[in-house]
Amino acid sequence: MAERNINKTIATVVTQSVVSKDDSAFENPTKPIGPFYSKEDMEKIVAERNLTFVEDAGRGYRRVVASPKPVRIVEKEAIETLLNNGISVISTGGGGIPVIENNGKIEGIEAVIDKDFASALLAADINADYLFILTGVEQVAINFGKPNQENLLEMTIDDALRYLDEGQFPKGSMGPKIEAAILFLQKGGKNVIITSIDKLQDAIEGKTGTRIVM
Numbered sequence: 001m002a003e004r005n006i007n008k009t010i011a012t013v014v015t016q017s018v019v020s021k022d023d024s025a026f027e028n029p030t031k032p033i034g035p036f037y038s039k040e041d042m043e044k045i046v047a048e049r050n051l052t053f054v055e056d057a058g059r060g061y062r063r064v065v066a067s068p069k070p071v072r073i074v075e076k077e078a079i080e081t082l083l084n085n086g087i088s089v090i091s092t093g094g095g096g097i098p099v100i101e102n103n104g105k106i107e108g109i110e111a112v113i114d115k116d117f118a119s120a121l122l123a124a125d126i127n128a129d130y131l132f133i134l135t136g137v138e139q140v141a142i143n144f145g146k147p148n149q150e151n152l153l154e155m156t157i158d159d160a161l162r163y164l165d166e167g168q169f170p171k172g173s174m175g176p177k178i179e180a181a182i183l184f185l186q187k188g189g190k191n192v193i194i195t196s197i198d199k200l201q202d203a204i205e206g207k208t209g210t211r212i213v214m
Contacts, residue, residue, distance in 0.1 A: 010088045015122075016074040016106065017096030017113045023068035031067045031112040036060030066111045070096065073122045074106065080126050092118040116180035124187035131184045133177050133194045140178070140194050140210035142168045154211045157182055181212045190214075 001008060029052045037045065042053045042061040053061045073079075073096065082089050095113030099106045116133060123131045139151040142163055155163075160178050169175040181192035193200075195209030203209025 008088055009086070010090065011082050012093075013075050013079055013082070013089055013091040015079075015091045015093065015096040015118075016099045017070040017092065017118050017121075018072040018074060018099055018101055018106070019068040019070055019109070019111060019113070021100045021102070021109070023066070025066040025068040025111075027066075029064040029066045031065050032056055032062040033065055033112060034063050036062055067114055068098070068111055070113050070118045070121050073118070073125060074099070076122065076125050079122070083126065092122055114176050114180070116177050117183065120180035120184040120189075121187075124184050124189050127188065129190050131181065131189055131192045132200065133181065133192065134197045134200065135174075135177060135194060136196060138196050138199045138208055140169075140174060142166075144168075144174075152210045153206075153208070154213065156213055157185055160212055178212075185212065185214055 001010075032054065036056065036059050037053070038060060045051060046053065052064050054064050056062045073092065075091065079089050079091055092115065095115040095118040098109050098111035098113050100109050101107075119133075120131055139153070140155075141149050141151045143149045160182055163169060164175065164178060169178045177194055181194065184192055190213075192212040193203050193209050194212070195203040199208050203211075
């Protein structure tokens with residue numbers, strides 16, 4: 001921003017993402033976290049603590065935790081106040097700190113929140129017009145990596161849902177980004193653009209990227 005002569009105050013808000021303790025994701029932990037362990041060390045930990053591990057690509061064993069969907073951003077009102085006073089806000093880092101509500105109190109819970117879902121939820125709740133999801137590819141594609149790959153300049157929610165049903169967007173890569181885009185639009189957002197950071201300006205101008213609309 002300094003290189004572009006933009007003089008603007010920036011605030012970073014440590015963000016808590018509320019999840020439901022009844023989310024089915026807690027029954028099926030899938031997100032690897034932490035260091036790699038040998039089989040022997042993993043078995044010792046499991047014997048002492050009720051934790052779940054998976055073997056990770058031949059590199060050892062890693063603990064896995066749940067990835068529940070966020071339902072509320074605790075600091076939404078504070079973020080809105082900052083934005084309304086002309087301050088740019090950095091928030092929902094890493095998806096936010098996972099918490100649950102218990103008898104009116106907020107408690108931390110072991111989980112990993114998907115950053116795209118948390119961003120989409122917050123963007124919708126503060127009535128943002130656009131959600132930009134920046135990733136490693138210039139455009140969303142169907143038949144990715146195949147001879148008949150087709151890059152998409154625009155698609156509707158119905159298109160996106162159909163492609164998800166067809167398995168075009170894997171859960172480990174583009175799938176969560178498409179689902180986050182759908183969440184944002186269904187909650188009242190107007191436009192989602194998915195592209196790489198170096199192509200963002202061109203995507204805003206409609207020259208590239210993938211725009212998802214109602």
